[in-house]
Amino acid sequence: MGLQVFELLGKKVIYMLETIGQLIILTGQTGWHLLHGKRRYGNTIRQMSHLGVDTLPIVLLTMLFTGMVMTVQTAQEFLKYGAGSTVGGVIALAMGRELGPVLTGVVAAGRVGAAIAAEIGSMKVTEQIDALRVMATNPVAYLVVPRVAACIVMVPLLVIFADAIGTFGGFFVATQYYGLSAHTFSSSITNFAVMNDITGGLIKAAVFGFIIAIIGCYKGLNAGGGAEGVGHATTGSVVTAIVMIFVSNYFLSLMLF
Numbered sequence: 001m002g003l004q005v006f007e008l009l010g011k012k013v014i015y016m017l018e019t020i021g022q023l024i025i026l027t028g029q030t031g032w033h034l035l036h037g038k039r040r041y042g043n044t045i046r047q048m049s050h051l052g053v054d055t056l057p058i059v060l061l062t063m064l065f066t067g068m069v070m071t072v073q074t075a076q077e078f079l080k081y082g083a084g085s086t087v088g089g090v091i092a093l094a095m096g097r098e099l100g101p102v103l104t105g106v107v108a109a110g111r112v113g114a115a116i117a118a119e120i121g122s123m124k125v126t127e128q129i130d131a132l133r134v135m136a137t138n139p140v141a142y143l144v145v146p147r148v149a150a151c152i153v154m155v156p157l158l159v160i161f162a163d164a165i166g167t168f169g170g171f172f173v174a175t176q177y178y179g180l181s182a183h184t185f186s187s188s189i190t191n192f193a194v195m196n197d198i199t200g201g202l203i204k205a206a207v208f209g210f211i212i213a214i215i216g217c218y219k220g221l222n223a224g225g226g227a228e229g230v231g232h233a234t235t236g237s238v239v240t241a242i243v244m245i246f247v248s249n250y251f252l253s254l255m256l257f
Contacts, residue, residue, distance in 0.1 A: 026140065026218055030148050033141045044146040051112045051147065052154025056161060058111060059104050063162040066099055067091060067169030075178045084178075088185035089192025091170035092163075096197040097257060100163040102249055105208035108155055109241035113216040116147055117237035120220025121230040129221070139221070148213040155209030156202040163201065200256035207252060208245050215241045 075087050120143055123129050129139050167189070174180040216237045223233035 022222070023214065023218055026144070026221075027214055029140045030144050030214065030217075033138070033145045034149065037138075037141050037145065040142070040146055043142075044149050047146045047150035048154050051108075051115065051150050052158060055108055055111050055154075056158060059107050059158050059162050060165050062103060062107055063095075063100065063166040064169045066103060067095065067166035068173045070094060070099070070166075071170040071173040071178075075174050075180070079178060084180055085184055085188055086192065087174050087178075087180060088167075088171070088188030090188075091174075092167050092189040092193040093197055095163045095166040095170075096193060096201045097253070098201075098249075100159045100166060101201045101204040101208060102245065104155065104159045104162045104205060105212065105245045106242055108151070108158065108209070109212050109245060110238055112151065113212045113237045113241045114234045116213060116216030117219040117223070117234045118230060120217055121223030121233040124221060124223045125226055125229060144214075144217040144221075147217060148210060151209035151213035152206050153209075155212070156205040159201055159205040163198065196256075200252075203256060204249065204252050207248060211244050211248060212241045215244065 071087065071091060074090060075084070078084055078087050078090075120129075123143070129143070132139050132142060171182070171185050174185050175182055219233040219237040219240070223229045225232075
């Protein structure tokens with residue numbers, strides 16, 4: 001029994017190390033093609049539309065109510081202790097530094113990461129990727145690079161809209177339900193928030209976009225076993241990307257703020 005436990009543990013460790021190694025190799029290949037490979041602007045723009053623009057309504061709805069809920073939870077307590085003039089700044093800081101990039105990343109991982117893994121996984125199990133190789137087309141350059149580039153560009157753009165709509169939701173609740181003046185709310189933002197709070201969040205968003213895309217592509221390229229394998233790849237992509245977003249968010253917060 002004891003040997004079986006160690007055997008199982010060893011298999012898990014080997015599988016994990018293989019996965020990390022394959023991800024590093026895929027990341028290196030993607031980086032090389034991004035810098036030196038053939039530019040596929042049409043494919044990249046299509047991916048930006050599909051992965052970014054189509055995700056915008058979900059992000060806006062999520063962040064609007066997040067900003068409203070956060071204001072409900074904080075404004076009443078701040079007003080109780082005479083700190084109502086700081087509500088706008090707190091909401092803006094939370095949106096710019098954490099809630100905007102992290103929640104946008106989670107939403108994108110659920111929609112974009114799943115879409116990437118499902119699309120590439122379907123191509124893998126139907127041998128379309130093998131057909132690309134037969135036609136002397138590099139799957140990484142043709143499939144992975146446009147999706148990675150699109151996510152790196154579009155997730156920060158989504159975060160800009162997310163920060164704006166989340167702050168507006170907080171502004172609406174603070175002024176309509178808690179009696180704060182628009183001037184008090186806006187001046188609080190200018191007093192507390194600085195440009196680094198926004199740019200730091202955008203840097204986080206670009207990293208999250210890369211994580212979402214590269215994990216989705218990796219899971220799709222390694223899918224197997226027909227439709228069931230594609231389902232496992234899709235689920236694994238979403239779960240892994242969300243976990244990695246939260247892990248990387250900690251280290252990025254230490255470095256940026």
